[in-house]
Amino acid sequence: MIIAGQPVSGTGDEIRGYDPAAGVDLEPAYRYGDDSHVDAACAAAAEAFGAYRATTAEQRAVFLETVADNIEAVRETLVPRAVAESGLPQARIAGEVGRTTGQLRLFAAVLREGSWNGARIDPAQPDRTPAPRADIRQREIPLGPVAVFGASNFPLAFSVAGGDTASALAAGCPVVVKGHDAHPGTSELVARAIAAAVSACGLPAGTFSLLFGSGPGLGTALVTDPHIKAVGFTGSRSGGTALVAAAAARPEPIPVYAEMSSINPVFLFDGALSTRAADLGRAFVASLTMGSGQFCTNPGLVIAVDGPGLDEFLAAARDALVDAPATPMLTRGIAQSYAKGVDALAAEADLVVRGSADGPEASCRAALFSTDAASFRASGVQQAEVFGSSSLVIRCADYADMASVAAALEGQLTATLQADEIDHPAAAALLPVLETKAGRILFNGWPTGVEVGYAMVHGGPYPATSDSRTTSVGARAIERFLRPVAYQDVPNALLPSAVADGNPDGLWRRVDGQLTRN
Template sequence: MPITGMQLIGRQNIAGAGPSFQAVNPANGQAISPAWQGADARQVAQAVDLANAAFASYRETALEQRAVFLEAIAQAILDLGDELIERAMLETGLPRPRLEGERGRTVNQLRLFARVVRDGDWLDARIDHALPERKPAPRSDLRMRQIPLGPVAIFGSSNFPLAFSVAGGDTASALAAGAPVVVKAHPAHPGTSELVGQAIRSAVQQCQLHEGVFSLLAGPGIDLGLALVRHPGIQAVGFTGSRQGGIALMQAAAQRPVPIPVYAEMSSTNPVYLLPGALAARADALADQFSVSLLGSAGQLCTNPGLIIALDSPELDRFIARATQNIQEAPATTMLTTGIAQAYRQGVQRQLEHPAVQALARGLSDDDAPAYCQANLAVASAQGFLADPDALGAEIFGASSLVIRCADADEFQAISLALEGQLTATLHLEPGVDDALAARLIPILELKAGRILANGFPTGVEVCDAMVHGGPFPATSDSRTTSVGTLAIRRFLRPVCYQDIPDTLLPAALQAANPWHITRTER
């Protein structure tokens, strides 16, 4: 399938009128054809206007029709074959197995949301039947369902060019909710984005939906994204990226005449607690598992273990010695962009220059590569961390982690209370040995993180019903939601109540005959 370098607005390919840009191979710094002209404000308006024109019909599609559409997108992505993987490898530097796995995840989450749509539970249909004889006052017939907010702006992420991008979880959940989407492609992988965008557009046509259900805009810099968020036709935003970028979108959305929600996943250091019993039982194994988790994908994962918290002990020394050896032997790996690599090196330098921090290990370097990642491991005392938690608790996006030595359980608790909001918190514990300390920490961590793990590492996020990939700020902009799992659909819905509306005028989900055969709460 040819990559055009054009904006995909509805069924049309339109040449951009904004700044020009090209993808760059992060492994060698070479530009990749074709060149793009970025979208401008006029093209933003064209895409959003089409999305609004599509909204009336798309939001009332039958459940089966919408589910088939999501499945058609999944198949169209698979039909791209090796062309998609090879282009993504060029634009991201990620290895083939990682990208093939990510494609599988992308397809599977589209199929998962097709199942969610068919089930109809997300409609949360509720019926309180009329009680005309009730005293002292009768009750009206009251029925409620969820409806989509309206067109959604989705921002593709840098670190997941498929699963958190054009057809990623934000797009899948918005389309499942009945909301048309306008996606802003990440400028680091525009070719990958266009291929997936073409697949979605083919599914729109195959399912005979309004062309405005999906559009894809591309462009460098922040102006395009801000123009999209500020357009009055956009009713919600899904974003995965930096704290700085997420806050800029939140501020733009809040300053609109009619503010809209921004669901931004931004920043997390994902503390991992090594409790004494676990360290005594398996210090070497924990060090090896930690190293694998830290180094995978050059550490460019939002759930990377950036903080290790443990009681000072010979067992911790053993863990550190083993982890230090692993990090020192770690080869340099390619990061997604030269900008990300530069930000990583600056973050590591700031950390190592901090007076409370002692360097432990650096991985191998590759000065000939323009975007290499040299792994980093450092250590600080609990008191040093507590004296400057904002600096030492800041995310370094890449393969870098800080070990915090605690003198006692009280320092464990103090560190936990000082942490910012997190996507994850992990407890390595030995059952029957560490239970009391774990029980002391869990109530704190419930208020700090969206997911609490035991005896694992946070990298790797299962796409399923129970998953929560969210957390208090700055992990996300709204701790009540998730960007992964079936609960993600709720971000793009709002409830509407129908009082004494004749059955023939009610939406299908609330009609007496229940034509969609969905589960409803009735009283």
């Protein structure tokens, strides 16, 4: 573990990375921390907060870029370790390094652009009747130290220096990460890169710490530490729900941004099926099996009107899946959960095809099932996420049946429509329902693959996330760790520069409700 810049060994259970492709445990052993480590990391974060939030946006931008540089500097060590600890292909992990450093650099750009300050000015109106108006200005400030829970499925991009950490650090919040047990070695390498950047940039050591520990134990202690003011989490519905409950039960409740569970429905319209059913079937399988299906946005549900088009789609999917090799999953536990989820589906739905059973111990044997709309609507099991390459096709009687499935859906990260131009009226009729169900709506694509940009929403109504008003990917993720403060008649010399006279920071500001850069 790294606590405020110092390497610290834990006192609890031993954990090791596990190479699911080779089926072997990895050296060295790491140990779980205890409550004293949580206390130390959170106290250091609280102590660092004042000085860290007083840094300029430019200083924090340089810091994030330094973290990115430091991660790139250890790429030769980092990539093989992350490949070994995840069983994910080298190209995928190499891409994830770029995604991780790209996220850090995106937030550096966001900091420099400056709109995150939310600067607003309502100038005084001393002559207003019946009462004069005071001068009121508003800007955003950071919430305080943030706890981040690394995810298993993106050992870099959603882990120690992932989007939650990058956006919280950008906002001016010190970060305490609980690293995921699945990749302690990768976590250590990245944590060292961050700690080195903290030091090189002259920031307080408590700006960043990495801990290891169990979720119910150390994780709960972290979320309930009084110094922690917000939480970022990507993981299971049960894990996220437990953290939300723990945060709500604090004497001072705090926000939890938990990205949890989504089956990412894909709606196939008749026109699209009539022109490209087989292509869709193959592309679907490619999305379904990528990374052993271990994506939050894996297409776990396909909805279409029954008929020859859907048959053709299923035939193509069957052909593509039947010989698909069983591929390594991140951990033995995830592989066991996947097998259980598939068994539960098999008890309720019709099997279309399983992939090949040949694979290492902790591997994912793809599975495709089918059911009908009435059965789906009546079932809890069929709507539960099965993390891995498992999907369920719903044969609908007609578009009204399809709409009833859409209406019955829980909240989702994504909803996809495969629709040709001839399908646009039917698609348009479904769109308002899908908007209320999902954070991102895609046409003629596949939900896996989440762009990191300014317009992305990686979020959605419960249980996709615990807070549908936010995104955990993309520029707006910084907003989760900010809150507004108003300044009434504060003398200019004491105002933060974001809202000072003369716009010294050159920001876009809302003056009397109108955006201006003057």
